[in-house]
Amino acid sequence: MKVLVTGFEPFAGLAHNPSQALLAHLPPRIRGTEVVSACLPVNAQQAPAALKALYQTHTPRLALHLGLAQNRPLLSLERLAVNLLDFDIPDNGGHHPKDAPILPGGPLALLSRLPLRIIQARWAQAGIPSTLSNSAGLYLCNQVMYLALSWLPPEVPAGFIHLPPDETLAAQRPQAYVPLKTQAQAILLALETCLEALA
Numbered sequence: 406m407k408v409l410v411t412g413f414e415p416f417a418g419l420a421h422n423p424s425q426a427l428l429a430h431l432p433p434r435i436r437g438t439e440v441v442s443a444c445l446p447v448n449a450q451q452a453p454a455a456l457k458a459l460y461q462t463h464t465p466r467l468a469l470h471l472g473l474a475q476n477r478p479l480l481s482l483e484r485l486a487v488n489l490l491d492f493d494i495p496d497n498g499g500h501h502p503k504d505a506p507i508l509p510g511g512p513l514a515l516l517s518r519l520p521l522r523i524i525q526a527r528w529a530q531a532g533i534p535s536t537l538s539n540s541a542g543l544y545l546c547n548q549v550m551y552l553a554l555s556w557l558p559p560e561v562p563a564g565f566i567h568l569p570p571d572e573t574l575a576a577q578r579p580q581a582y583v584p585l586k587t588q589a590q591a592i593l594l595a596l597e598t599c600l601e602a603l604a
């Protein structure tokens with residue numbers, strides 16, 4: 406049984422992405438379960454193949470996908486993904502889709518399969534503020550969440566958490582941030598919570 410956690414490479418001219426940096430802070434095992442981490446490309450044409458290869462190689466029992474939300478001050482637990490790509494900015498491959506379905510003919514929206522309220526309560530107990538979000542956006546984060554919920558079996562918990570800027574990004578542009586160490590603690594708690602629910 407494996408846990409899969411993914412982040413994204415830097416994008417939009419940034420040299421750093423907390424969702425990528427956080428992966429190095431995850432332990433190799435959680436509750437006896439192997440943790441596999443991977444960084445996905447910010448490329449709408451390449452990310453699906455990379456994601457599918459990870460699923461086929463590792464057959465995860467739990468999949469947690471992470472991404473950066475530059476303008477959000479708190480960790481955001483995403484409730485749903487929609488079957489739509491509509492980019493405000495090009496991805497790292499220069500793609501700029503508008504009104505494009507992720508999976509033609511697929512459901513309009515898919516709900517997260519993570520125990521979001523329980524995770525949020527665990528975070529609150531640890532003094533980590535967060536929010537429940539009704540929109541994963543229409544960029545790569547939403548694409549990966551939608552594909553995860555489409556491709557993984559229904560019994561596999563899968564979902565997406567948006568991370569706020571960390572201290573590295575805040576040093577480049579003054580803004581609200583959450584230290585990377587705290588973000589890593591939050592993701593570890595989220596994974597432990599999900600594994601407890603599976604036990």
